[in-house]
Amino acid sequence: MSGVLTVARLELTVRVRAGRWRWLLAAWFVILVGFTTLLRLAVSHAHNLQGNVGTVMYGGLQLFLLALALLVMPALTAQSVNGDRERGTLGVLQVTRLSAFDIAGGKLLAAWGTACIFLLASAPLVAWSMVEKGVPAIRVVIVTLVVALLLGVICAISLGLSALLARGTTSSVLSYLSVFALTLGTLIVFGLATAATTQTRVVHFSTGDPSAPAGCCSSEETVARTDLTWWILAPNPFVVLADAAPVVVERPPICRSFRTRGSIRTFCTPQPQSGVDPLGDISRSVRSLRSPPGLQSNIARSGGGEDLVWPYGLGFDVLLGGFMFGVATRRLRTPRRTLPRGVRLA
Amino acid sequence: MNPVAEEVFMTSPGSADGVVAIGVKRQFDSVFALRGVDFTARYGEVTGLVGPNGAGKTTLLLILATLLLPDEGTVRIAGHDPVTETGAVRAMSGWVPDAFGVYDNLTTREYLRFAGLAYGLGKRSPARAEELLVLSRLQDFADRPVHVLSRGQKQRLGFVRSLVHGPRVLLLDEPAAGLDPYSRVELRDLLRQLASVGAAVVVSSHVLADLEQMADRVVFVDRGVTVGERRIDDLARASGPRVWRLRALNESELVAALDRNHYPHTAPTPGGVDVELLSDEAAAGLIAGLVRDGVHVVSCAPLTTSLEATYLALTGDQG
Ligand SMILES: Nc1ncnc2c1ncn2[C@@H]1O[C@H](COP(=O)(O)OP(=O)(O)OP(=O)(O)O)[C@@H](O)[C@H]1O
Numbered sequence: 169m170s171g172v173l174t175v176a177r178l179e180l181t182v183r184v185r186a187g188r189w190r191w192l193l194a195a196w197f198v199i200l201v202g203f204t205t206l207l208r209l210a211v212s213h214a215h216n217l218q219g220n221v222g223t224v225m226y227g228g229l230q231l232f233l234l235a236l237a238l239l240v241m242p243a244l245t246a247q248s249v250n251g252d253r254e255r256g257t258l259g260v261l262q263v264t265r266l267s268a269f270d271i272a273g274g275k276l277l278a279a280w281g282t283a284c285i286f287l288l289a290s291a292p293l294v295a296w297s298m299v300e301k302g303v304p305a306i307r308v309v310i311v312t313l314v315v316a317l318l319l320g321v322i323c324a325i326s327l328g329l330s331a332l333l334a335r336g337t338t339s340s341v342l343s344y345l346s347v348f349a350l351t352l353g354t355l356i357v358f359g360l361a362t363a364a365t366t367q368t369r370v371v372h373f374s375t376g377d378p379s380a381p382a383g384c385c386s387s388e389e390t391v392a393r394t395d396l397t398w399w400i401l402a403p404n405p406f407v408v409l410a411d412a413a414p415v416v417v418e419r420p421p422i423c424r425s426f427r428t429r430g431s432i433r434t435f436c437t438p439q440p441q442s443g444v445d446p447l448g449d450i451s452r453s454v455r456s457l458r459s460p461p462g463l464q465s466n467i468a469r470s471g472g473g474e475d476l477v478w479p480y481g482l483g484f485d486v487l488l489g490g491f492m493f494g495v496a497t498r499r500l501r502t503p504r505r506t507l508p509r510g511v512r513l514a
Numbered sequence: 515m516n517p518v519a520e521e522v523f524m525t526s527p528g529s530a531d532g533v534v535a536i537g538v539k540r541q542f543d544s545v546f547a548l549r550g551v552d553f554t555a556r557y558g559e560v561t562g563l564v565g566p567n568g569a570g571k572t573t574l575l576l577i578l579a580t581l582l583l584p585d586e587g588t589v590r591i592a593g594h595d596p597v598t599e600t601g602a603v604r605a606m607s608g609w610v611p612d613a614f615g616v617y618d619n620l621t622t623r624e625y626l627r628f629a630g631l632a633y634g635l636g637k638r639s640p641a642r643a644e645e646l647l648v649l650s651r652l653q654d655f656a657d658r659p660v661h662v663l664s665r666g667q668k669q670r671l672g673f674v675r676s677l678v679h680g681p682r683v684l685l686l687d688e689p690a691a692g693l694d695p696y697s698r699v700e701l702r703d704l705l706r707q708l709a710s711v712g713a714a715v716v717v718s719s720h721v722l723a724d725l726e727q728m729a730d731r732v733v734f735v736d737r738g739v740t741v742g743e744r745r746i747d748d749l750a751r752a753s754g755p756r757v758w759r760l761r762a763l764n765e766s767e768l769v770a771a772l773d774r775n776h777y778p779h780t781a782p783t784p785g786g787v788d789v790e791l792l793s794d795e796a797a798a799g800l801i802a803g804l805v806r807d808g809v810h811v812v813s814c815a816p817l818t819t820s821l822e823a824t825y826l827a828l829t830g831d832q833g
């Protein structure tokens with residue numbers, strides 16, 4: 169473990185002193201402040217929010233932050249192994265007592281730590297949205313943890329690619345492509361797969377007219393079998409983020425009382441908060457994808473535990489990150505039998 | 515004697531050979547980089563590794579330094595197998611690559627401290643870094659970023675970095691490249707010093723004059739095979755046809771005397787006149803004759819060193 173820390177400290181020292189890193193962080197903060205301020209101004213005149221400005225601000229901020237982070241992270245790690253090799257510093261590191269795991273782990277830790285510093289820079293804005301009400305602390309804690317984990321996954325993927333490929337430019341391009349695959353790619357494949365699995369079925373109905381012949385009245389309808397394809401969307405970082413966010417309950421559920429055979433029974437349904445909570449909206453729509461056709465109108469089950477999507481998505485993402493980290497470790501192991509084509513160790 | 519170097523090698527070697535490589539082969543795709551190299555380096559000696567470009571010197575050093583796996587052959591570094599006992603070999607050996615890569619934004623002192631940590635020195639690494647700064651005469655640059663150092667300074671830094679854990683086997687790939695004459699002499703003295711306290715030092719180099727002065731033994735490789743090895747003191751005694759360069763106070767006097775005695779010679783140049791002679795005895799005879807003839811001979815020295823002649827003879831038939 170001390171080897172990992174040694175390498176991480178080296179990487180961070182080198183990185184922190186590089187001026188461009190500070191500029192990137194400054195630009196990052198300015199962009200987030202600008203976005204949050206604009207968002208605040210945009211929602212200030214909306215009437216349906218009823219004091220939940222914070223929910224919108226926080227949700228919007230987190231989605232924007234994730235998008236921005238997905239753009240920045242590959243740049244931080246995508247050349248960390250092959251760049252070192254091109255600069256001639258890798259071999260010198262590998263002949264020391266540091267193991268391949270130390271080197272890969274240190275590089276990942278440094279990159280992830282940097283990512284977390286970027287995340288930390290958004291703290292004032294998160295605090296602002298909390299002041300505006302409608303953001304429970306538990307939501308902030310869980311969303312922050314999930315975003316941190318997702319950024320770690322992106323770092324691990326980039327690290328693995330930089331160890332796998334000889335050229336820094338190739339691994340950078342592939343890192344961005346894998347981010348693209350996880351975000352837009354899952355969306356595109358989900359759309360196409362859903363269209364491809366759409367079924368047509370015949371629905372029979374009775375008209376109530378006794379003179380009509382049996383089975384006279386039927387119509388055809390197409391049903392999207394999203395219950396078969398929802399998992400394609402699951403690894404999408406935005407889906408994971410939104411679905412993992414705990415539900416905000418800020419309005420009391422609508423309750424109706426019925427008098428049945430002398431006793432009074434009360435049925436309550438949580439109020440849907442469409443348009444108020446961006447994270448909740450995404451979460452509800454992806455969870456509803458899991459229900460078989462016919463049950464999709466059952467919006468009321470918004471907190472239904474069995475329809476969770478994020479554990480699958482996050483699980484997949486973390487496994488992918490772990491796999492790519494394993495690839496990096498394997499690739500850093502010496503003595504080497506095979507070398508990537510055109511690579512010299514010294 | 516340098517106090518830093520002295521404390522490095524306390525233990526006495528168990529075997530006489532710090533490096534043993536027998537029948538080492540290594541292929542890259544379709545290129546046979548090593549086709550059967552035999553190489554040994556003894557403790558207490560500087561062993562030179564010479565050969566033309568592409569002969570496989572760097573590849574051999576990479577195998578010895580535990581970075582590359584040999585396809586075939588046996589290798590022992592300080593008695594350990596780099597393939598199965600990688601950790602032990604790394605604890606015992608230091609490697610200096612031919613190209614010294616640097617980290618941006620790291621000072622010389624931090625770089626050496628980091629090297630200490632990487633070799634598991636822990637709390638002792640700051641003190642060790644100071645010792646190495648003295649050894650490399652880079653104290654004045656201790657707080658400067660490594661990447662602003664000149665090539666020669668980087669070379670020196672890379673060299674002392676490899677000493678951080680007190681290795682008993684030292685592998686250097688063209689350490690003299692890019693060094694000024696003064697640093698070259700200094701490097702030579704340092705390597706001799708390390709050998710004298712018991713290290714096995716392996717130096718690959720193209721500068722044969724340097725090797726002639728610092729190596730005890732030289733191994734020649736060509737196209738991936740060991741083609742010979744010589745002890746430097748044997749080379750000095752051996753003789754054969756060589757070109758000698760003569761200089762006299764009066765050039766025309768010298769040329770006339772050579773012509774008179776039927777010595778074939780080159781046209782005079784500012785450097786002097788070149789004559790091919792068969793042995794040291796022939797050279798002595800020529801000088802005596804010239805002096806007798808009243809020619810004021812200033813110098814008479816072999817143009818190529820004996821190491822160079824051997825090198826050319828062993829690796830010559832390149833076509
Ligand atoms: N990673 C690699 N992939 C393919 N070929 C390689 C690789 N490394 C070395 N070679 C080839 O192996 C041969 C030996 O190369 P090596 O670098 O060991 O030579 P060298 O003796 O160090 O030469 P120089 O004196 O120029 O440094 C060369 O033909 C080289 O092209």
Ligand SMILES: [Mg+2]
Nearest residue numbers: 571572612687
């Ligand atoms: Mg070489």
